[in-house]
Amino acid sequence: MFEIGPLLIQAFTYARQFLTTLGATPLQAVVGIKFLQTTLTISIILAIPLFLVYAERKISAFMQARLGPMHTGPWGLLQTPADTIKLLFKEDIVPQGADRLLHLLAVILAAAPVFVCFAPVPWGTGFPLINLDTGILFVFAVSGVSTLGILAAGWGSGNKFSMLGGLRGAAQMVSYEIPRALSVVPVVLFYSSLNLQTIATAQMERWHGWMPKWFIFYPGIGQIAFIVFLIASVAETNRIPFDIPEAESELVSGYHTEYSGMKFAFFFLAEYVYVFLSSALVTTLFLGGADGAAFLPSWMWFLGKTLLIVFLFLWFRWTFPRLRVDRLMQFCWQFLLPLALVNIVLTVGWMMCKTPSQDVLPTQAAIPSSEMHGSPDDAGLTKAVEK
Amino acid sequence: MITLAHMLCLSAILFSIGIYGVLARKSLIAILMSVELMFNAANINLVAFNRFLYPDSLWGQGLVLLVITVAAAEAVVGLALVIAIYRNTKNLNADDLHLLHD
C-alpha cells in the first residue's frame, strides 16, 4: 500500500547517482547519502518527544480524573512548544563549585547515544538505517554510554545530593542492564541472529494461517522474556516505579538538581527518546516488528505497536508506587536475574525438544531478499572502502 | 590504504603512553587506568594482526574477547583492593605505601 520503504530506497539510489554525476567518487557518494539519511533520522526522532510529553501529560491527567493542559492551543496542543520556548529563555546556571566542562559534558553523554541507537531499528519493510549484523548488541552497548552521563552529572554539579543521586542512578542502570540483556538471549537463540531485521522478519510467519508467530506468543518463554525486558527497560529509563535517582521528593531531585534551562530540557528529551527506543526494541523483538495485516502499511503497524508499549510505560507511572533503593536492587538481583536465567534454560529446552522440521525455527528462505534494505548501498560501501 | 604498519605504530605509541603512566603517576587509581591503556594497545595489536596476516581465521578476535574479560576481572579486583587500602589508611599515594619495607 502506502509503503514508504521502497520509495525511500529509490529516492536515495537516485540521490547517490546524482552525486556521482556531480563528480564525487563512489565512496564519497555513499558517505554523503549516509550523512543525509542520518540527518533525516535524527530530525524525525527529535520530533518524537514533542508528542510524547503532551501524551504523557494528557494520559496522566485522564488517569487521575482531571483534564491536563487545556489553555495553550486547542485542547492544550501547543503546551509542549510553549514549554520548550520557556526553557530556551531560562538562564543557564552553573554552580560555583562545579566543573563547567563536566556540567555540559554530562548532558551530551546522557542524550547523544540514544540517537545512535536508532540506527539498526527496522521501521518497516526495508528500512533500518543500517542493516547491522550485531544489531541488538550494538543497541545495548551504545545505550550503556548514557550511564556515564548520569555519573558526570552527579559529580559535575558539585553538590553532595547530586553526587548521591548520580551514584544511585548509575548503580541502578548498570544493575538493570544485566536482566535486560539476558532476557533478550532467548530471542537471539531462537532466531540464531543478533540482526534486528532478521529477528523482525522471522516473526512474520503464521501458525494455522492466522496466529502470528510473534515471540510473545510462545508459551512460557515468550511471556517471561517480554515481562523481564519490559520491567528492566522501565528501570533503565529511570521511570517510576524506579525513579529514585531523579524523583522530586528524594534527594532534592537527584542529579537533575543543578540543571536549568535547555540542559534540563535535554535530560528530559533524552528520557523520552529512551522510552521510545525501548518500546521500539520491545516491538521488534517480541511483537514482530512491522508485522501486520495488509490493510495498513508496515511502518504504521510498527508505530502503532510501539506507541502501545509507550502507553504501557506511561500507565506504569501512575499505577505503581516508587520502589525504595535497596528493594530496587533486591528486585533486580534476586528476582529478575534468576528469572531471566531460568528463561534461557527453558528456551534451550524448548529448542532441543522440537526439531527444525517442525518449523519452530524460521529458516533463511522465509526472508525474501527484497526485504533486505541497503544491500546495494552496503555492497557499494564495502567495495569502495576496500579500494 | 591503512597498512599493518599504521596500526602497529599506533598501538606502540599507546603502549608507551601507558608505560609512562604506570611509572610516573602517584595515585593507585591512575596507575590502574594506565594499565588499562596498555591492555587496549595490546588488543589493537591482536586485531590488526588477525586482519592483515590471518584474515581467514578469527583467533585474534577470540583472544581479544578473552583479554577484555581478564582485564575487566583485574580492574575489579584492583579497585576492590584500592577501596580496602583507602578504608585502612586514607592515603592512595603509591610512594607512601611501603609497609613491607622501611
Place this chain on the structure above:
Amino acid sequence: MTLPLGIFYALSALMIGFSLVVVTSRNLFRGAMCLTASMGFVAAFFALLGGDFLAASQLLIYVGGVMVLILFVVMFVQTPDLFRARQTSVRWIPALLLAGGVGALFIRAFCHIESPTELPVLQPTSTALGHLLLGDMAVPFEVISLVLLAALVGALVFGLERES
C-alpha cells in the same frame, strides 16, 4: 590522502590526545573521562579492522562496565580539593625516557613490516566467533568463566566490612 587514511589519522590523533590527558592530568575524574573516550576510539579501530562484534563488546564491557566502576571508585575516594596536588612523582624523567625508548624501539621494528595489499572483504563476525568460542576455543572460554568467578569472590571478600 584517501578518505579511510584521513579518518584513521584523525581518529588516532584524537585517541593519543585523550590518552596523554589520562597520564598527565591532576584531576582524576577528568582523566577517567578521557580514558573512556580513548576506549571508545579503540572500539572504532576494532570496527575499522573488521571486528564488529568486538567493537560492540568493547563498548559494552569496557565503557559501560569497567569505566563506570573506575568512575565510582574515583567518586568515592577523591574530594575535589585533592585535585590540586601534584600527581606526578619525581620519577617522571626516567619514566619518560624509558617510555620513549620503548616506543621508539617498537616503531623502528614496525615501520617497515610487510602487509598484504589484497585483503578479503569484511564479513560479519558474530556467527563465526560463536563457532570459534564454543568449538576450538572452548577450554579458554570455560577457564575465563572461572577467572571471572574468582574475581567476583575476591572483590566481595575485599569489599566486606570486617567487624572484629
